[in-house]
Amino acid sequence: MxxxxxxxxxxxxxxxxxxxxxxxxxxxxxxxxYPLYTVIPVFAEDSELSQRLSYIGSLIEDGSSLTEHIILIDCGGTAEQLELCRTFCTSHHAAELILPEEIEETLRNYQHFH
Incomplete structure (x- = not known):
């Protein structure tokens, strides 16, 4: 050779x-x-919520996000922001819109799934 x-x-x-x-x-x-959770507080002052949700949605769609659950917490968001969050939750089944007093119960429910 x-x-x-x-x-x-x-x-x-x-x-x-x-x-x-x-x-x-x-x-x-x-x-x-291990499952990862993304928590996004929704404040009325957040002028970039739409961009933030679009970014997270694009990461989920192209498969580059390791996040399994997205928790949107209504911390006094405007009606427009909450409607945006509801639309996001409808199109991304891993997302959920909750109130601050529901945080503990929601996290306990996710813990039982894994």
Missing amino acids: EPAEITALTVVFFIAAVEICCFFVISKLRGKS
């Missing part, structure tokens, strides 16, 4: 070994994932 052939085979075997190792490492990490 020529030195160039030996080098090429060595490189190919090395790449294959790295791919196999990465496959097993990634599959092990997926089995250890």
Whole structure:
């Protein structure tokens, strides 16, 4: 065998070994994932709520978000903001709009699912 052939085979075997190792490492990490929750308080003063919800929605749609649940907390939001939140919750089933006094109960319910 020529030195160039030996080098090429060595490189190919090395790449294959790295791919196999990465496959097993990634599959092990997926089995250890834990649910993440995103909590967004909705204040009347928040002028960027629409952009924030659009951003989170785009992360969910393209699959780059690890968030499993989105909790929107009505902390005195305007009627327009709350309607925006309701629309977001309708289009993203992982989202829920709650009142501040419902936080503990909501988190307990999520704990029972996992």
